[in-house]
Amino acid sequence: MASKTNNIVVDLAKQLDVVDKEFQTLQILNEEGEIVNQDAVPDLTDEQLQELMRRMVYTRILDQRSISLNRQGRLGFYAPTAGQEASQIASHFALEKEDFILPGYRDVPQIIWHGLPLHQAFLWSRGHFQGIQIPEDLHILPPQIIIGAQYVQTAGVALGIKKNGKKSVAITYTGDGGTSQGDFYEGINFAGAYQVPAIFIVQNNQFAISTPREKQTAARTLAQKAVAAGIPGIQVDGMDPLAVYAAVKEARERAINGEGPTLIETLTYRYGPHTMSGDDPTRYRTKELDSEWEKKDPLVRFRKYLENKGIWNEEMEEKVIEQAKEDIKEAIKKADAAPKQKVTDLISIMNVELPSNLKEQYEIYKEKESK
Amino acid sequence: MAQMTMIQAINDAMRQELKRDEKVLIFGEDVGKNGGVFRATENLQAEFGEDRVFDTPLAESGIGGLAIGLALEGFRPVPEIQFFGFVYEVMDSIAGQMARYRFRTGGSYKMPITFRSPFGGGVHTPEMHADSLEGLMAQTPGLRVVIPSTPYDAKGLLISAIRSDDPVIFLEHMKLYRSFRQEVPEGDYTVEIGKADIKREGKDISIISYGAMVHESLKAAEELEKEGYSAEVVDLRTVSPLDVDTIVASVEKTNRAIVVQEAQRVAGVAANVVAEINERAILSLEAPVLRVTAPDTVYPFSQAESVWIPNYKDIIETAKKVLTF
Numbered sequence A: 001m002a003s004k005t006n007n008i009v010v011d012l013a014k015q016l017d018v019v020d021k022e023f024q025t026l027q028i029l030n031e032e033g034e035i036v037n038q039d040a041v042p043d044l045t046d047e048q049l050q051e052l053m054r055r056m057v058y059t060r061i062l063d064q065r066s067i068s069l070n071r072q073g074r075l076g077f078y079a080p081t082a083g084q085e086a087s088q089i090a091s092h093f094a095l096e097k098e099d100f101i102l103p104g105y106r107d108v109p110q111i112i113w114h115g116l117p118l119h120q121a122f123l124w125s126r127g128h129f130q131g132i133q134i135p136e137d138l139h140i141l142p143p144q145i146i147i148g149a150q151y152v153q154t155a156g157v158a159l160g161i162k163k164n165g166k167k168s169v170a171i172t173y174t175g176d177g178g179t180s181q182g183d184f185y186e187g188i189n190f191a192g193a194y195q196v197p198a199i200f201i202v203q204n205n206q207f208a209i210s211t212p213r214e215k216q217t218a219a220r221t222l223a224q225k226a227v228a229a230g231i232p233g234i235q236v237d238g239m240d241p242l243a244v245y246a247a248v249k250e251a252r253e254r255a256i257n258g259e260g261p262t263l264i265e266t267l268t269y270r271y272g273p274h275t276m277s278g279d280d281p282t283r284y285r286t287k288e289l290d291s292e293w294e295k296k297d298p299l300v301r302f303r304k305y306l307e308n309k310g311i312w313n314e315e316m317e318e319k320v321i322e323q324a325k326e327d328i329k330e331a332i333k334k335a336d337a338a339p340k341q342k343v344t345d346l347i348s349i350m351n352v353e354l355p356s357n358l359k360e361q362y363e364i365y366k367e368k369e370s371k
Numbered sequence B: 001m002a003q004m005t006m007i008q009a010i011n012d013a014m015r016q017e018l019k020r021d022e023k024v025l026i027f028g029e030d031v032g033k034n035g036g037v038f039r040a041t042e043n044l045q046a047e048f049g050e051d052r053v054f055d056t057p058l059a060e061s062g063i064g065g066l067a068i069g070l071a072l073e074g075f076r077p078v079p080e081i082q083f084f085g086f087v088y089e090v091m092d093s094i095a096g097q098m099a100r101y102r103f104r105t106g107g108s109y110k111m112p113i114t115f116r117s118p119f120g121g122g123v124h125t126p127e128m129h130a131d132s133l134e135g136l137m138a139q140t141p142g143l144r145v146v147i148p149s150t151p152y153d154a155k156g157l158l159i160s161a162i163r164s165d166d167p168v169i170f171l172e173h174m175k176l177y178r179s180f181r182q183e184v185p186e187g188d189y190t191v192e193i194g195k196a197d198i199k200r201e202g203k204d205i206s207i208i209s210y211g212a213m214v215h216e217s218l219k220a221a222e223e224l225e226k227e228g229y230s231a232e233v234v235d236l237r238t239v240s241p242l243d244v245d246t247i248v249a250s251v252e253k254t255n256r257a258i259v260v261q262e263a264q265r266v267a268g269v270a271a272n273v274v275a276e277i278n279e280r281a282i283l284s285l286e287a288p289v290l291r292v293t294a295p296d297t298v299y300p301f302s303q304a305e306s307v308w309i310p311n312y313k314d315i316i317e318t319a320k321k322v323l324t325f
C-alpha cells in the first residue's frame, strides 16, 4: 500500500475538521419535550405556541386524509409530509404574509398556511390548472417539480425585493437530494454575491427517493455548503419546532436588516413513502431506522412541552382534528365541482398575447369541443 | 423465447450487455438498490455489483458530465435520466458537449454513450415529468434518437444503442412499459438503428408514426379497414436519422400519407417527415400529407391528458380527409 501523503502546504484533514466542528445541531426542545437550550428559546406567547401546535396537528391530519384520498383515487399526485411538520410548519410560522415562498413538491402545507385555499391544493394534486391559479396578494410559486430550480429563482426574487426596498424575504425549500444540483450552489452563491434577503431551507429527511444522504455528498453536513458561498449556514434538529422556528426567525431578521441570506439544514424524516406513485420504502429503509426517527416525532415532543406548560390538552387537539376533517371534506366537494379542463382552457393560459399558431388552434379546438 | 413487457425487455438488454462487455456501466438516480423508479434496472446492481450499476447524487448535469468523462476513459456508459421532462437540466452535456466531442477533436474521440429515459405521457405523472421532447434531440447534429414501440424492438434496439460507438438517445414511452407482452428472444440479437418497420401492410394510405402513437395508428387502421380502407402503418423506430427509403417506398405504394406524433405540432419530427416526403416523393402523392399532433401548449396537467393527447379517432378523422381528398 502506498504511504500516506504528507501534507506539506496545509493540514488538509484539520481543515475539514475545523469546518465540521463548526456545524453542530441546534436543539432547543428535546424528545421528551424539555428545554435543553434556555438561551435560544424563541419569544412566543402562549397563544402563538398553541397556534403552532394547532397547525402541526392539522397538517398531520391533512397528510393522513390525503393519503387515503389518494388511495381511493380521489386525489392525484401526493408527496407525504408526516414527520416533517416541525421543518415545514415551524419554519413557515416565522414568516410574514408579505414573504415570498418558493416551495418544492413536498411543501404544499407551507403554501396552504400562507393562504392557498385547500380545494386548490387538491385540484393541483389532481392535475387541474385551476389548482395553482395564484390568488391575489399571495406570494407563492406552484410547488417546484424540477429539483433545485427554485433555489436560483429565490436569489432573483430576493434581489427584486431588495431593489424594491421591501421589508420582506424570499424563502425556499429543497431536500437533501436537492443540494446536489448545480442550481443549489448557483442559488446560494448568487444570493451571497448580491447579499439578498433570502432564506434557503434544506429539509434533510435522510433520503432522496431511495438514495441515502451519505451518497449525495462527502460533506458531513449540508449546512456547511454555505461556507463556500460565503453565507451563514446552520444545522438544526428538524423535529424540534422551537429550534426550526428560532433559526428561521433569526435568518429573517438578518435578511430584513440587510445582512444577507442564510442556509438552514433541518434534520428530519418522512414517515411515509416518497410519493404515492408506487414508491416502496421497504426496498431501501429498515423498520429500525423508521422507529428510531418516529421517537423524535415533532408533535409528540411539542405536545408534551405544551401540556407541561398547562396550555394544551386532549380536548383542544380533538377540536383541531375535527376542524381539519371538516375542512377537508368541504374542500374535496369544492374541488369536485371544478369544470373539466378543455384544450381551449390550456391554450388560453399559454401567453399574455397568443401567437398566431395558437390563435388558429384555439378556433379548431373550440369547434371540436362544441360537438 | 419468453413473453416480456417492454420494461422487462429493456432490463434484459442491459443485463445482456453488462454480461458481454465489462466496460458497460449503468448509473443514474435510484437505479441501484431501488432498480429505478420504473424498475428498468431491477436486480442489475445485485447481479453485477455496485462498480457496474450505481446510484448518482441528484444532478442530471452531473450525470451527463460523468458519462462523458467515463467515455473518455474508455467506458461505455448507459446513464438513465429518471424522466425525460428533466432533460433540460442536462441539455448542455447532451447537446452542447457529448454530441460535439468527436467533431471538436477532429474525429479523435468517440462517445459510446446511451442515454435512456422514460418519455411521453398518458399515465398521469405529476407536472413536468411527462413530455415529448424528442424533437429537441432530433434537431441536434451528432445524436441518434431511437424510440421503440414494442418489447422486441426495444431489446434489439437498446443492444444496438449500447454497442454503438456514437451517442444515442433512447426514449422509452412510459405508457408502453407494461401495456402488453410480446415474444422476445433470450440472449443476443440486435435491431438496426435507423431502420423503420412496417407494423401493418396496407395499400390506400401510409400512417407514419413512432412510440405510443404506433398503437393508436394500428387501432385506427383496424377501424378504417371496417370502412373499406387499407392503411399501412410505418413505425419509424428511429426519429433521427429518418429511414427515408422505407418512408418513400411506402408512400410510393399508397400515394397518400399522414404523420402522427404525440408531441406538439411546431418544428417536430412529423414536420420533418412531411418535408422528406415532399422532397422525395411528391409526384407519387394524390393528396397533401397531413399531420396529427398535440396542440402547441405546454404539456398539460394530468387530468387534461385525455383531451390533449392525440388518439385513434383523431387519426381516423385526418386519414379520411386525405383518403377523400
Ligand SMILES: Cc1ncc(C[n+]2csc(CCOP(=O)(O)OP(=O)(O)O)c2C)c(N)n1
Residues within 6 Å of the ligand: A106, A145, A146, A147, A148, A174, A175, A176, A177, A178, A179, A203, A205, A207, A208, A209, A274, B029, B058, B060, B082, B086, B089
Ligand atoms: C431535476 C429533477 N430530477 C429528478 C427528479 C425526480 N425526483 C423527484 S423527488 C426526487 C428525490 C428528491 O429528494 P430530496 O431532495 O431529498 O427531497 P425529498 O423528496 O426527500 O423531500 C427525485 C430524484 C425531479 N423531480 N427533478
Ligand SMILES: [Mg+2]
Residues within 6 Å of the ligand: A175, A176, A177, A203, A204, A205, A206, A207, A208, A209
Ligand atoms: Mg430527502
